[in-house]
Amino acid sequence: MTSSMMNKPNRRHLLQLAGGVAAGAMLAPALIGRASAATQIIVADPGGPFGPAFRKAFYDPFEKATGNKVVNVAREAEPTAQFKAMVETKSYTWDVCTLTLSARDILAGQGLLDPIGFTHADVPKLMPEAISPLFMGTDVYSTVFAYRTDRVKTAPASWADFFNVEKFPGRRALRKNPIDTLEQALLADGVPLDKLYPLDVDRAFKVLDKIKPHVAVWWTGGAQSTQLLQSGEVDMLPGWNARLQAAIDGGTPAKIVWNQGLYSIEGWALPKGGPKAEVSRQFVRFCSDPKAQALFTEILAYGPTNLDAYQTIPAERAKVLPTSPENLKQMTIADEAWWSANRAKVSERFNSWLLT
Amino acid sequence: MSAVAAPSQARETRAFRFGALWLAVPGLLFLAVFFVWPVAQLLGLSLFDPDSGKPSIATYQRIAATDVYLRVLGITFRIAGYTALYSLLIGYPLAYWLSRLPDMYRGRMLLFVMVPFWTSYLVKTFAWMIVLGRSGIINSLAMGSGVVDQPLPLLHNEFGVMVGMVHAMVPLAVMTMLPVMAGIDRRLVQAAQTLGASPAHAFWLVYFKLSLPGVAAAGLLVFISSLGFFIVPAFLGGRRETMLAQLIITQVQELLNWPFAGALAAMMLAAALISCWVYDRVFGISTIAGGAAQVGTGRIRDLGLAILAVLARIAGTLSRLAQTLLGRRGSGLILPAFAWLVIGFLVLPTLLVIPLAFTSSQFLEFPPPGYGLTWFRTYFESPLWIQATIRSFLVAFATAIAATAIGGFTALALANSRTRWSGLIFAFFLAPMIVPRIVIAVGLFYLFARIGLVATDLGLIIGHTVLAIPFTLVTMAAVLKGYDQRLDQAAATLGANRLKTLTGVTIPLVKGGLVAAFLFAFITSFDELTIAIFISGGVKTTLPKQMWDDMILQLNPTLAAVSVVVFVVVTVMLLLAERFRSSSSSAS
Numbered sequence: 001m002t003s004s005m006m007n008k009p010n011r012r013h014l015l016q017l018a019g020g021v022a023a024g025a026m027l028a029p030a031l032i033g034r035a036s037a038a039t040q041i042i043v044a045d046p047g048g049p050f051g052p053a054f055r056k057a058f059y060d061p062f063e064k065a066t067g068n069k070v071v072n073v074a075r076e077a078e079p080t081a082q083f084k085a086m087v088e089t090k091s092y093t094w095d096v097c098t099l100t101l102s103a104r105d106i107l108a109g110q111g112l113l114d115p116i117g118f119t120h121a122d123v124p125k126l127m128p129e130a131i132s133p134l135f136m137g138t139d140v141y142s143t144v145f146a147y148r149t150d151r152v153k154t155a156p157a158s159w160a161d162f163f164n165v166e167k168f169p170g171r172r173a174l175r176k177n178p179i180d181t182l183e184q185a186l187l188a189d190g191v192p193l194d195k196l197y198p199l200d201v202d203r204a205f206k207v208l209d210k211i212k213p214h215v216a217v218w219w220t221g222g223a224q225s226t227q228l229l230q231s232g233e234v235d236m237l238p239g240w241n242a243r244l245q246a247a248i249d250g251g252t253p254a255k256i257v258w259n260q261g262l263y264s265i266e267g268w269a270l271p272k273g274g275p276k277a278e279v280s281r282q283f284v285r286f287c288s289d290p291k292a293q294a295l296f297t298e299i300l301a302y303g304p305t306n307l308d309a310y311q312t313i314p315a316e317r318a319k320v321l322p323t324s325p326e327n328l329k330q331m332t333i334a335d336e337a338w339w340s341a342n343r344a345k346v347s348e349r350f351n352s353w354l355l356t
Numbered sequence: 357m358s359a360v361a362a363p364s365q366a367r368e369t370r371a372f373r374f375g376a377l378w379l380a381v382p383g384l385l386f387l388a389v390f391f392v393w394p395v396a397q398l399l400g401l402s403l404f405d406p407d408s409g410k411p412s413i414a415t416y417q418r419i420a421a422t423d424v425y426l427r428v429l430g431i432t433f434r435i436a437g438y439t440a441l442y443s444l445l446i447g448y449p450l451a452y453w454l455s456r457l458p459d460m461y462r463g464r465m466l467l468f469v470m471v472p473f474w475t476s477y478l479v480k481t482f483a484w485m486i487v488l489g490r491s492g493i494i495n496s497l498a499m500g501s502g503v504v505d506q507p508l509p510l511l512h513n514e515f516g517v518m519v520g521m522v523h524a525m526v527p528l529a530v531m532t533m534l535p536v537m538a539g540i541d542r543r544l545v546q547a548a549q550t551l552g553a554s555p556a557h558a559f560w561l562v563y564f565k566l567s568l569p570g571v572a573a574a575g576l577l578v579f580i581s582s583l584g585f586f587i588v589p590a591f592l593g594g595r596r597e598t599m600l601a602q603l604i605i606t607q608v609q610e611l612l613n614w615p616f617a618g619a620l621a622a623m624m625l626a627a628a629l630i631s632c633w634v635y636d637r638v639f640g641i642s643t644i645a646g647g648a649a650q651v652g653t654g655r656i657r658d659l660g661l662a663i664l665a666v667l668a669r670i671a672g673t674l675s676r677l678a679q680t681l682l683g684r685r686g687s688g689l690i691l692p693a694f695a696w697l698v699i700g701f702l703v704l705p706t707l708l709v710i711p712l713a714f715t716s717s718q719f720l721e722f723p724p725p726g727y728g729l730t731w732f733r734t735y736f737e738s739p740l741w742i743q744a745t746i747r748s749f750l751v752a753f754a755t756a757i758a759a760t761a762i763g764g765f766t767a768l769a770l771a772n773s774r775t776r777w778s779g780l781i782f783a784f785f786l787a788p789m790i791v792p793r794i795v796i797a798v799g800l801f802y803l804f805a806r807i808g809l810v811a812t813d814l815g816l817i818i819g820h821t822v823l824a825i826p827f828t829l830v831t832m833a834a835v836l837k838g839y840d841q842r843l844d845q846a847a848a849t850l851g852a853n854r855l856k857t858l859t860g861v862t863i864p865l866v867k868g869g870l871v872a873a874f875l876f877a878f879i880t881s882f883d884e885l886t887i888a889i890f891i892s893g894g895v896k897t898t899l900p901k902q903m904w905d906d907m908i909l910q911l912n913p914t915l916a917a918v919s920v921v922v923f924v925v926v927t928v929m930l931l932l933a934e935r936f937r938s939s940s941s942s943a944s
Contacts, residue, residue, distance in 0.1 A: 048910040073897075074905035076889065078610040081798065089805035106612050171490070176595075212595075217512045220590045223911040227482070230719050232491045233511075246910060250718045344611060351603070352424035354595045355431075 039279045040069040044097040046266070047074025048223075049246075049300055057296035058138075062286050068279050077221075080106055087112045087272050095280045099269045101336040102179075102343075104135045107269070109340070114270040117281040123288045123306065127323070129333055130265050130305035136284050137267035138293065140303035142322035142331060143180045144261040146229055146244040147236035150253045159260050162236060163188035163207065165214045170235030172211070173228055176218035178350035179339060180262060181208070184238060187260045197335040201346060205353060218354070229254055245301040245320055256320070261331035263322050265305065297321055303328075376772035380781055383762040383825065391788055391822045394799025399625075402618030415619035425603070425620065429627055432599045435514070435589070436582035439521040443578045444571060446522065446698055447529035451570075453695040454530070455537035463934040466534075467927065468699045469527050473879045474926045475706045477524065478903055479919045481591045482911065483705035483712075484520050485511060486722045488592075493708075493722060516592035521582055526702060528581065529574040531876065535835045535869050536570030556672030560664045572639045573834050576632070577827070580789045583628060600624050601792050608798055621795040628790040632783065706923065713916035720913055731917035741902060741918065748899040749925075751813055752881040755820040759877035760870060762821070763828025768862070771836040782833070789826040793886040796822060801890040811896050819887040824877035831876055835869030871933075 045054050051072060059070040073094070076082060080103050086093055099107065107113050113134040120131050130137030145162055147155070147170070156168045163185070165172075175181055182199050185207035191200070217234055219225050225239035230247040241256060248254050268284045270277060286292070293304035294312040303323030304310070310318055310325075318324040322331070339346075405412035419425045450469070454462050472480060487493045488510035495507040510516060540563060548558035586601040600620065607617035678687040708722065713731060715724035735741050766785055770778045788796065800819050801810065809815035843865065847857040863870065888901040897905070899922070903915055 047905040048907070076609060080612045081609045081614075082801075082890065084612060085798075085801050085805060089802065091805040091808075091810055093811060110612070176590075215595070218595050223907050224591060227485065227720070227911060231486075231489055231721065233485075233489050243910070247719075344613065347606070347611075348422060348424060351428070351598065352422060354598065355424065355427050 038067050038069060039276055040071060041095040041276050041279050041283060042071045042073060042093065043268075043283070044073050044075035044079065044094040046077075046098055049242075050074075050098075053296040053299035056299065057292045057294075058283075058287050061292055061295075062283055065286070066279075066282065068283075070283065078103055083107055083271060084110065084112055090273065092271060092274050094271065095274050095276045096268050096270055096283060098138070098266050099135065100266055101135075101264055101334075102339060104132075104267075104269060105336050105340045108134050112272050114272045114274060114277055116268070116270065116284050118285055118288075122285075125290065125306050125308045126288055127265075127305050127307065130267065135267055135269050136288060137265035137305040138287050139266050139296070139300070140263050140305060140322045141266060142241045142258075142261045142263040142303070142327075143238060143334070144241050144244070144256050144258055144331075145184075145236060145238040146248070146254045146256045148229070148232065148252070148254050151232070151235045155255070156236065157257060157259055159184050159188040160190070162238075163211050165211065168236075171216045171233075172214060173217040173219050173225075173234040173237035174211075174215050175225075175238060176220050176354070178346045179343070180238065180334070181350075182346070183262055183334065185211075193260055193332045196332065197338045199338065199342075201342075201349070205349070208353070241320070241322055242301040249301075258327045259330050261322070261327070262334045263303075263328075263331050264334045264336070266302075267305070376769045377775070377777070377781075379765040379769035383766045383785065384781070386762060387785065387788070387822065387825065390800065390803070390818050391791075391796065394803045395791055395795055397802065398614070398795055398799040399618050399622050401615045402622055404615065406615055415616050418616065419619060419623060425600075425623065428598050428600050428603060429623065431597065432583055432601075432624075433627065433631070435517060435521065435585075435597065435599065436579050438518060439525055439582040440575050440579040442518065442522045443525040443529040444575055446701075447526050447533060447574065448571065449691060450526070450695050450698045451530045451533040451537055452567075453691050454534055455540075465699070467930055467934075468703055469530050470875070470879075470930070471703045471706050471923075472523060473527055473883065474923050475709060475919050476883055476900055476903055476915070476922075477587055477885070478900070478907060479709055479915050480524065480705045481520060481587055482720055482915075483708045484516070484523070484592060486708060486712075486720065487704065488516055488519065511592060512594040514593070514597055516594075517589050517597045520588040520592045521585060523702065523705070524588065525578045525582060526698065529578050531872055532574035532577055532831065532834065533567065533570035535831065535872055536573075536837075537567050538868060539835065539839075540566045554668075554672050556675060557665070557668040560668035560671060561661070564667075565664060568639075569837055570834055572635075573830050575639075576635055577789070577830055579631075580628060580786075583624065583790070584792045584794075601794060604792055605794050608794060614798070617795075617798075621792055625791055632786070632790070706919070709916045709919045709923075712913055713920040715913050715916070718912060720911060720916060731913040732921075734914050735917045735921065740897075741914075744897050744899045744902040745918070745922070747813065747896065748882055751816045751820065751898060752878045754813075754817045755824055755881035756874045756877040758817065758821045759824035759828045759880075760832075760874045763825050763873055763877075764832045764870065766825075766829050767832035767836050768858075770833060771839070772841070782829075785829045786826045788822050793823065793884075797887045797890040800887065804891060810891060813896070815891045816888065816898065817881075819891050820881035820884055821877075823884065823887065824880040827876040827880055828873040831873040832866070832869055835866045835872075839866060 043059070045051060051074065055072065059072060062068065063070055075094070075097055079097060079099070082093070083097065083103075084107070104113070115133050116136050118136075119133070120126060120128060123131070127137070127140070130140075145156075145159075149155075152168065152170050154168060156162055156164075161168050162172070174184075182201065182204040183196055185204040186196060186199060187193065189203060189207045217228060217237075219228060219237070219239075222240055222243045225237060226243045226247045228234050228237055229239070229244060230250060230252045241261075244254070244256055248256070268287060270280050270284070274280060288306055290304065290306040290308035291312060293306050294309040296302070297304060297309070297313055297317060301320050303321040304313075305323070307323065310323075313321070319326070322328065402415045403411055403413070405414060454465055454469070457465060475483075485492070489495065490507045490511070492511070494510060498504045498508060510519075544566070545558045545563050548562045549555065553561070583599075584601045585599055586605060589597045589599045590602060600623075604617050604620050604624070607613045607620065675687065678690060681687075682690075711724055711727075712720050712722065714727045714729070715721070716726035716728040716730065717724055763785075766781075770782055797819070800815075800822075804810045804815045809818070839862075843861055844857050847861045848854075852860060883900055884898075885900040885904055888898045889904065892898050892901050899918065903918065906912070907915060
């Protein structure tokens with residue numbers, strides 16, 4: 001307690017200093033060139049293929065354009081715990097971090113994020129769902145399903161087909177998580193895509209009861225879903241489109257069904273009170289550029305949030321991206337607000353249901 | 357004679373005891389600051405309402421409102437219990453076989469037993485998926501040879517979890533039992549036979565009984581370590597194999613509900629402590645603590661001996677049967693054959709990793725469609741991977757030294773003291789094993805952030821030492837239990853001071869235990885992920901953390917290549933250490 005009170009004046013002083021440096025940094029390029037303005041920011045991306053993809057699309061071009069340095073590290077799948085501890089203890093391991101919408105809502109709800117400093121009006125071609133005062137989406141991922149074309153003879157085309165084990169025989173996997181799984185059950189039961197939320201939880205569990213004995217594997221991680229499809233452990237499974245696409249790109253005979261998909265957005269946010277907020281904001285703004293976003297789609301099969309990016313993306317690649325007009329119109333966005341309010345309770349019920 | 361000696365000896369023991377317990381103080385302080393304090397802080401969160409900050413038992417009411425948490429707790433205990441049982445059943449014959457080998461040969465065989473340790477949990481788990489899967493190796497062989505016409509359900513059920521967990525735990529069981537077995541005087545078995553006992557009776561009533569402290573220690577260590585598993589049940593388990601650590605991690609990382617995670621951790625801790633208490637009632641914790649002599653009193657001892665006698669009779673009949681069926685020579689091969697089978701089971705996933713590392717495919721698929729060096733190139737050209745490898749070795753080495761020193765001194769203190777405090781102190785030192793690592797990790801992160809130890813090597817070493825201390829203590833305690841303290845007294849009588857007794861008599865005699873403790877601690881740190889996730893944030897990562905980061909979204913054979921490199925480096929290190937050990941012992 002005493003130590004934190006003693007630290008306070010120091011901190012404020014430091015913040016003022018940092019503000020001064022940042023203000024200087026903004027003016028500096030015009031006055032004295034880049035070198036003196038160089039700041040190093042540490043950004044946390046989801047790791048794996050994101051590292052090289054974002055390096056090419058965002059980090060290198062940003063370094064070139066501003067003279068600042070970007071060091072990227074991989075973050076946890078759900079970095080909320082580190083984020084919270086980081087802000088509360090003011091030990092900033094990261095200056096910018098990618099979050100899912102659900103993580104954004106949890107962290108925003110606890111007041112742990114700083115504003116990104118620009119609005120939708122500044123970047124009108126950005127998807128409206130992809131920007132809020134505390135967050136700018138960089139990529140859209142979609143929960144869809146894939147099936148092995150060598151094993152499933154009649155092509156399934158909807159969640160109703162996926163849940164129909166008589167007409168479409170084959171080994172199935174589902175995700176060991178109520179998120180997306182409840183939606184899939186409701187869509188299979190005939191609930192229209194635009195009337196999904198608020199979810200009818202009881203009805204969803206009734207549908208899931210019927211498919212439960214036919215589910216061979218309950219997967220927990222993205223890498224696992226790729227492996228399940230690629231190794232032939234199952235014949236059809238839901239998953240994130242780029243994880244399924246990775247198996248297909250690697251030569252697995254499989255096909256993705258975009259119909260009735262649910263998409264969501266990942267993007268940058270700033271930990272509250274971070275010391276390099278100005279350069280970090282500059283970086284986030286930089287990542288809204290359509291040409292930069294088009295570059296990461298060469299490595300990652302995720303959709304750009306700035307739809308102008310499709311002007312430079314080849315038509316063949318656009319087919320496997322969630323935000324290409326053809327795919328986007330078959331899908332809807334998952335309602336994070338509903339999940340934020342109900343996740344704890346529904347997860348408990350789902351876990352209990354799994355055990356019986 | 358005894359009437360004269362007894363009083364003076366008693367006085368001396370009392371003085372020594374006081375002096376001896378001081379040896380446990382550094383360890384006590386270390387754990388108080390870096391274990392009790394951070395964990396207590398986190399558990400304390402469960403007793404307060406996060407919004408108002410007022411005391412509240414809402415989290416516990418929520419646990420009581422549904423049966424799901426109790427059921428998961430039950431599943432966790434069942435899986436951990438079976439893992440301990442199977443690990444002992446498989447590990448005991450192997451340890452027995454190893455203990456009878458000549459020293460040189462045993463050292464080499466031990467390397468095989470330790471192989472699973474040098475292969476990361478993550479990689480081992482994926483290797484088992486390749487072995488047990490629907491189109492995996494076993495099913496391909498079974499279907500191809502026409503033994504079965506439907507793939508066997510080996511994966512994504514309790515069987516898969518058992519294979520993964522027992523595989524991970526057998527080395528721990530063997531390493532705990534072996535020093536005790538090696539310390540048993542074989543002439544006792546011969547003496548029993550000379551006195552007319554059948555070989556089976558001599559084994560069960562003499563040898564087995566003398567090895568029980570090691571068996572009890574191994575059982576408890578395996579059981580408690582198994583409670584905190586989360587990677588194996590997630591990947592090899594099915595719908596029902598959910599363990600409590602998984603739920604705690606979800607609460608901390610995804611739902612950010614630390615008070616509820618604290619409550620779940622408290623529940624797990626309470627259950628683990630109760631089972632330790634029950635264990636103490638049944639087997640006597642003293643067998644592990646190296647404390648009071650385990651000559652049980654009255655009825656329990658008689659019952660135990662009766663059970664052993666029945667076992668001896670059954671075993672005697674079985675061995676006679678085996679001898680008539682296989683002949684004397686054939687039945688003598690049963691034990692080595694079984695031991696080699698277990699070793700095969702232990703090294704299988706690692707052997708599988710080698711071809712996978714040279715694959716030309718982007719996936720971990722078997723058999724590889726072609727071969728190349730792509731993934732080794734990826735590894736060696738990446739400064740991130742190389743730095744992580746070096747850091748892991750350095751951190752593990754420092755951890756091993758610190759934990760062996762603390763564990764060794766504490767074991768010495770407890771072995772030389774007969775107060776009722778020693779049981780409590782022993783339980784306290786075991787506590788880091790019982791508390792889920794995620795709880796320790798988050799608690800330490802909080803503590804370290806305030807004193808600037810996050811993302812430092814020192815922070816990692818401290819965190820890993822907390823985890824490794826129970827292993828080093830149990831190993832050392834088991835060895836010191838069989839250690840004849842009259843040797844120290846003899847040295848003292850001959851004029852050696854305490855330091856000289858320690859370095860000249862005690863340490864050389866318990867060298868095997870020290871090496872085992874050091875290796876335990878080294879391994880604990882080297883393959884540790886949970887603490888690394890929190891403490892080594894930013895650009896300073898360890899090898900398991902780097903692997904984890906790399907495989908969250910996309911699994912690629914770099915992991916296999918890294919495993920092979922680590923395996924080669926460690927094997928060379930161990931062979932050198934073994935050579936050094938045997939040459940130094942033959943020189944002396």
